[in-house]
Amino acid sequence: MPRSKLVILGLIGLFVIIQLIPLNQTNPAVIQDVQAIAEVNSILRTSCYDCHSNETVWPWYSRIAPGSFLITRDVVVGREHLNFSEFSGMDFYDSTDVADEIIEMLDSGKMPMKPYLLLHPDASLTDSQTRVLIQWAESLYPK
Numbered sequence: 004m005p006r007s008k009l010v011i012l013g014l015i016g017l018f019v020i021i022q023l024i025p026l027n028q029t030n031p032a033v034i035q036d037v038q039a040i041a042e043v044n045s046i047l048r049t050s051c052y053d054c055h056s057n058e059t060v061w062p063w064y065s066r067i068a069p070g071s072f073l074i075t076r077d078v079v080v081g082r083e084h085l086n087f088s089e090f091s092g093m094d095f096y097d098s099t100d101v102a103d104e105i106i107e108m109l110d111s112g113k114m115p116m117k118p119y120l121l122l123h124p125d126a127s128l129t130d131s132q133t134r135v136l137i138q139w140a141e142s143l144y145p146k
């Protein structure tokens with residue numbers, strides 16, 4: 004068999020084998036959904052929930068390795084940093100930190116993540132949506 008054919012067969016075999024690696028693509032129970040006015044809720048759901056909630060939509064392509072590794076990593080790590088499905092009982096320091104971080108991410112335009120926006124153009128924030136979210140985040144500061 005020519006070498007090029009072997010290489011192609013090897014790559015196909017590798018592609019098939021990596022599909023078998025189990026991934027943590029779960030949606031755990033919603034413990035306490037974030038409480039906010041409808042406009043804020045709707046923006047968060049469209050632009051943030053896929054990575055920062057337990058209500059992730061896992062499209063077909065998120066199941067196919069190796070892309071699935073990157074998508075799963077973003078959701079697992081995203082939830083660790085901020086989870087709108089477990090948004091209760093924030094104490095003084097937590098709510099200050101969370102508000103700071105959300106405002107920082109929005110001000111710098113780092114969130115939603117750029118690669119995500121290529122596949123979800125509707126998740127990109129307009130200036131006025133960014134302002135609405137920042138105003139809401141400011142309301143999280145302890146009074």
Ligand code: HEC
Nearest residue numbers: 050051053054077080081084085104105108114115116119
């Ligand atoms: C495609 C997945 C994805 C989306 C969509 C997304 N994030 Fe994130 N977010 C992450 C990941 C992953 C991290 C962890 C830090 C990193 O890897 O950059 C993170 C971190 C954060 C943090 C914590 C930053 C820190 O310094 O700890 C905040 C706050 C945040 N995101 C807010 C948002 C907001 C608000 C939205 C919606 C407007 C959003 N994110 C949309 C994936 C996402």
